[in-house]
Amino acid sequence: MSSRRVPRIPEILELIGRPDPLRSSIQRRLDRCAGVVDVRSLARRRVPGAVFDYVDGAAMSESSLRRARLAFREVELTPRVLRDVSGVDTTTQILGGVSSLPIALAPTGFTRMMHHEGESAVVSAAGAAGIPYALSTLGTTSIEDVASAAPSARRWFQLYITRDRSQAEDLLARAAGHGYDTLILTVDTPVGGIRYREIRQGLTIPPRLSMGALADIALHPRWWMNAVTTEPLTFASMASTDGTVGDLLSRVLDPSVTGDDLAWIREHWSGRILVKGVQSVEDARLVADLGVDGIVLSNHGGRQVDLGTVPLELLPRVVDAVGGKVQVAIDGGILSGADVVASLAFGADFVLVGRAYLYGLMAGGQSGVARIIEILHKEIRTTMQLIGVSTIAESREAQVRLRSS
Numbered sequence: 001m002s003s004r005r006v007p008r009i010p011e012i013l014e015l016i017g018r019p020d021p022l023r024s025s026i027q028r029r030l031d032r033c034a035g036v037v038d039v040r041s042l043a044r045r046r047v048p049g050a051v052f053d054y055v056d057g058a059a060m061s062e063s064s065l066r067r068a069r070l071a072f073r074e075v076e077l078t079p080r081v082l083r084d085v086s087g088v089d090t091t092t093q094i095l096g097g098v099s100s101l102p103i104a105l106a107p108t109g110f111t112r113m114m115h116h117e118g119e120s121a122v123v124s125a126a127g128a129a130g131i132p133y134a135l136s137t138l139g140t141t142s143i144e145d146v147a148s149a150a151p152s153a154r155r156w157f158q159l160y161i162t163r164d165r166s167q168a169e170d171l172l173a174r175a176a177g178h179g180y181d182t183l184i185l186t187v188d189t190p191v192g193g194i195r196y197r198e199i200r201q202g203l204t205i206p207p208r209l210s211m212g213a214l215a216d217i218a219l220h221p222r223w224w225m226n227a228v229t230t231e232p233l234t235f236a237s238m239a240s241t242d243g244t245v246g247d248l249l250s251r252v253l254d255p256s257v258t259g260d261d262l263a264w265i266r267e268h269w270s271g272r273i274l275v276k277g278v279q280s281v282e283d284a285r286l287v288a289d290l291g292v293d294g295i296v297l298s299n300h301g302g303r304q305v306d307l308g309t310v311p312l313e314l315l316p317r318v319v320d321a322v323g324g325k326v327q328v329a330i331d332g333g334i335l336s337g338a339d340v341v342a343s344l345a346f347g348a349d350f351v352l353v354g355r356a357y358l359y360g361l362m363a364g365g366q367s368g369v370a371r372i373i374e375i376l377h378k379e380i381r382t383t384m385q386l387i388g389v390s391t392i393a394e395s396r397e398a399q400v401r402l403r404s405s
């Protein structure tokens with residue numbers, strides 16, 4: 001029988017552990033998050049409901065987003081064992097540059113609404129981690145300010161072709177002049193999608209102080225204090241109008257854009273071009289033939305068409321069709337490092353993530369984005385080791401299937 005003794009206070013304190021006074025309480029909470037889903041829960045508590053729904057929501061029944069996420073749950077990776085995985089390398093070439101991970105942070109509009117530091121926080125976290133970041137046409141920080149927030153980060157610029165072409169021309173010249181090396185041309189937005197959550201929340205651009213918003217101040221005082229004591233929320237590259245983001249897009253975007261407009265882009269942009277929003281094998285072929293550098297199989301995170309195609313399901317056929325010609329990326333529904341490795345195994349060269357980093361931003365600004373990248377990095381490494389691959393090239397050769405097909 002074990003002999004017993006009176007517990008000693010210092011030993012108990014040692015077991016409990018002392019909080020590190022140099023780590024802020026939000027950093028401690030971020031560190032306790034096991035995965036992206038935990039950061040999402042933290043984000044939900046930190047920002048007003050309308051802001052969370054703007055990020056978390058998708059078009060109409062939200063089926064496009066739900067299916068994109070569910071497709072990842074149908075993935076079956078075949079682990080290979082007895083392979084030396086002691087030296088895993090997650091670096092890869094993305095559009096002619098080295099990236100520490102097969103990930104780029106997707107363009108997202110209205111980012112300073114999620115956290116007052118907005119795009120500057122995101123580009124700084126991306127730069128520190130050695131992955132590219134794409135600034136949106138609907139950004140809330142200017143092309144110039146994002147460049148000076150993280151001069152050494154790899155920066156891309158995302159363009160929506162607007163009715164007023166001189167505005168797009170000006171944006172392209174400024175992006176090229178400030179070291180943005182890749183243009184993302186988003187083509188799944190002839191008009192804005194219809195998002196019920198935004199309409200129900202009454203979220204307008206710029207946000208208005210409704211009675212509901214006033215009540216929310218009591219619940220999220222920190223968010224409101226930051227919002228009213230920093231620069232007012234406006235689009236940096238586009239005039240704001242009343243109405244939802246969808247209304248604004250429908251007003252300013254040019255629905256007559258076709259493949260021929262790429263020639264116009266080429267005249268005004270000499271860097272690399274990535275076309276984002278391809279959703280069929282036919283269009284992947286068409287776009288690859290237009291002489292671009294890459295395509296992103298994307299349904300805009302389910303925010304545009306409802307009942308659309310699922311990028312992951314299309315991926316193998318698109319890689320077969322255009323893989324040797326252009327780099328193929330995928331986005332939509334990626335919430336873990338295993339999802340990233342699954343995308344590679346189905347042939348993607350890299351992935352974009354959107355909501356995952358926005359959850360981090362809402363939860364804790366730059367530290368939250370950095371925590372998301374750290375989580376994804378660890379999960380990518382671990383998944384690669386557990387399936388017996390050591391490089392991104394080997395991950396693209398891993399055995400994989402969708403259980404439902």
Ligand SMILES: Cc1cc2nc3c(=O)[nH]c(=O)nc-3n(C[C@H](O)[C@H](O)[C@H](O)COP(=O)(O)O)c2cc1C
Pocket residue numbers: 054055056106107108109136137138139158186276298299300301302303331332333334352353354355356358
């Ligand atoms: C809040 C939010 C704003 C977005 N804004 C833009 C945008 O301005 N331009 C664009 O090309 N895509 C935009 N997207 C789509 C993302 O670039 C990306 O395709 C999508 O988020 C990927 O899906 P995921 O969020 O499930 O990772 C936005 C997505 C979200 C969630």
